[in-house]
Amino acid sequence: xxxxxxxxxxAVDAQxxxxxxxxxxxxxxxxRTSRRxxxxxxxxxxxxxxxxxxxxxxxxxFDVRAGEAIGVVGRNGxxxxxxxxxVAQVMLPDEGSVEVRGGVAPLIEITGGFVGDLTVRxxxxxxxxxxxxxxxxxxxxxxxxxxxxxxGDFVDTPYKHLSSGMKVRIAFAVIARLxxxxxxVDEVLAVGxxxxxxxxxxxxxxxxxxxxxxxxxxxxxxDLLRFCTRGLYLDKGGLVLDAPIREVVDRYNADYPVARxxxxxxx
Amino acid sequence: xxxxxDLSRVPRSPRSRVDERWSxxxxxxxxxxxxxxxxxxxxxxxxxxxxxxxxxxxLLMAAIYWFVFTQVFQRGSVGDRPYIVFLLLGLLPWTWxxxxxxxxxxxxxxxxxxxxxxxxxxxxxxxxxxxxxxIEFLFxxxxxxxxVIGTQFAATTDERAQVHWELALWPLAILLQAALTxxxxxxxxxxxxFFRDLERAVRLILRLAFYASPIIxxxxxxxxxxxxxxxxxxxxxxxxxxxxxxxxxxxxxxxWFAVLMSAVLSVVLxxxxxxxxxxxxxxxxxxx
Numbered sequence: 001x002x003x004x005x006x007x008x009x010x011a012v013d014a015q016x017x018x019x020x021x022x023x024x025x026x027x028x029x030x031x032r033t034s035r036r037x038x039x040x041x042x043x044x045x046x047x048x049x050x051x052x053x054x055x056x057x058x059x060x061x062f063d064v065r066a067g068e069a070i071g072v073v074g075r076n077g078x079x080x081x082x083x084x085x086x087v088a089q090v091m092l093p094d095e096g097s098v099e100v101r102g103g104v105a106p107l108i109e110i111t112g113g114f115v116g117d118l119t120v121r122x123x124x125x126x127x128x129x130x131x132x133x134x135x136x137x138x139x140x141x142x143x144x145x146x147x148x149x150x151x152g153d154f155v156d157t158p159y160k161h162l163s164s165g166m167k168v169r170i171a172f173a174v175i176a177r178l179x180x181x182x183x184x185v186d187e188v189l190a191v192g193x194x195x196x197x198x199x200x201x202x203x204x205x206x207x208x209x210x211x212x213x214x215x216x217x218x219x220x221x222x223d224l225l226r227f228c229t230r231g232l233y234l235d236k237g238g239l240v241l242d243a244p245i246r247e248v249v250d251r252y253n254a255d256y257p258v259a260r261x262x263x264x265x266x267x
Numbered sequence: 268x269x270x271x272x273d274l275s276r277v278p279r280s281p282r283s284r285v286d287e288r289w290s291x292x293x294x295x296x297x298x299x300x301x302x303x304x305x306x307x308x309x310x311x312x313x314x315x316x317x318x319x320x321x322x323x324x325x326l327l328m329a330a331i332y333w334f335v336f337t338q339v340f341q342r343g344s345v346g347d348r349p350y351i352v353f354l355l356l357g358l359l360p361w362t363w364x365x366x367x368x369x370x371x372x373x374x375x376x377x378x379x380x381x382x383x384x385x386x387x388x389x390x391x392x393x394x395x396x397x398x399x400x401x402i403e404f405l406f407x408x409x410x411x412x413x414x415v416i417g418t419q420f421a422a423t424t425d426e427r428a429q430v431h432w433e434l435a436l437w438p439l440a441i442l443l444q445a446a447l448t449x450x451x452x453x454x455x456x457x458x459x460x461f462f463r464d465l466e467r468a469v470r471l472i473l474r475l476a477f478y479a480s481p482i483i484x485x486x487x488x489x490x491x492x493x494x495x496x497x498x499x500x501x502x503x504x505x506x507x508x509x510x511x512x513x514x515x516x517x518x519x520x521x522x523w524f525a526v527l528m529s530a531v532l533s534v535v536l537x538x539x540x541x542x543x544x545x546x547x548x549x550x551x552x553x554x555x
Contacts, residue, residue: 028553089386092549104386112380117309129301130385132294 071228116160453540
């Protein structure tokens with residue numbers, strides 16, 4: 001295992017940069033009642049936070065090379081998911097930049113694209129298509145997707161009639177089949193039964209072996225250590241530590257020893 | 268199944284080379300088409316009457332106005348004859364416009380989850396509404412044809428609708444209307460996210476705009492009040508669009524000044540819309 005890690009690490013340095021983050025910052029409103037004026041909306045990107053707003057992330061800079069597996073660590077509300085969304089470019093920064101070379105398969109809100117009234121088949125074509133898969137590629141991958149989700153009998157059932165477990169399975173199956181070089185995973189693995197969870201893990205391992213870049217947010221130390229080689233530790237909106245995952249997890253545990261006592265599987 | 272599945276396949280482009288990335292323009296078109304067909308598919312697969320619903324509203328309105336103006340008031344001076352054809356030529360395009368704009372107020376909220384998980388250009392969320400409502404408009408044209416044919420059995424010649432060469436101007440009318448609707452939609456959609464009241468305001472304004480536009484009457488009718496009124500009404504970008512549609516059966520309706528105005532205003536609105544949209548999208552994505 002360690003030998004594999006070491007060779008992978010050595011190989012990684014030679015890889016091109018897949019994600020380049022520079023001085024990234026994003027701010028949110030603290031409360032919904034804070035006034036928002038037309039002037040606010042149109043006044044470009046002022047540097048300072050306005051009253052009632054706070055910087056969820058500020059001044060983040062790092063590079064991710066192709067093939068790296070990054071784990072993001074931090075307490076709740078420290079901007080982990082926000083960072084993931086910024087990398088996925090489904091949220092846009094208020095300052096700085098995120099440059100992503102190559103497509104992204106975001107395992108975030110995976111069921112979001114599915115329409116209850118359409119059949120599973122239609123939904124697969126729709127979601128995969130929106131993520132940039134060509135029709136021919138979907139045709140090829142369709143069987144695999146359905147097999148993976150284990151819902152062969154429900155291909156022509158309206159999506160809304162599936163059980164919630166099936167819904168997540170088919171959604172995961174579609175996104176995990178996208179041929180994108182970068183994948184983003186945000187705790188989705190907490191759902192589904194144990195067997196399916198194992199399957200998801202196996203699929204992620206498989207994708208890592210294919211040389212894809214992983215950006216992984218989790219509270220599960222076990223998962224982080226299993227998949228990731230490098231860790232980013234976020235605290236109070238800033239990047240505290242960028243180091244090998246073991247070091248990052250240890251530092252996090254040292255900073256928040258209480259969190260260590262809580263059941264490690266809590267997500 | 269096959270009927271619905273076929274819709275998801277892009278019917279026009281027979282490109283199917285394997286393992287090939289889409290260029291941004293291709294991806295835009297494809298995503299737009301996917302979402303548009305999704306809209307239509309959902310509409311038609313969930314309601315038994317499907318298509319009928321999209322034409323029922325303008326038909327009902329046409330029936331009401333036709334009854335009120337030609338039967339109750341017996342006013343032959345409003346609009347042109349046959350009045351029912353004249354009305355439909357205004358109501359069908361108006362249905363496209365107003366349905367699209369009122370859907371645009373929900374463009375971001377209704378699909379919030381999907382918007383939060385895909386990176387397709389966000390203007391697609393507006394464009395797909397304009398396109399799907401536009402397709403419904405095209406589907407509703409046969410209704411107009413039925414009425415045009417129906418009037419051929421009228422006793423007098425002036426009650427018979429006749430097609431003129433100006434029918435060739437329809438593509439221009441459709442293009443203008445699409446641009447106009449898209450421009451306004453691009454302004455309305457993001458602003459509604461921040462000012463929820465706007466959703467209701469838009470509905471009110473649409474109703475007002477209905478009576479301010481030459482739909483149940485013609486621009487010429489306003490000229491009879493005072494020529495100035497007609498000139499002012501021509502600044503309504505929708506007026507020019509309607510006169511274009513109408514000219515196919517009522518050539519006298521064509522008002523090039525109004526058409527020019529709506530062309531200019533459409534361009535301006537699209538430009539403003541793109542600007543507003545670009546400036547507000549980062550905040551919209553945080554909000555939804």
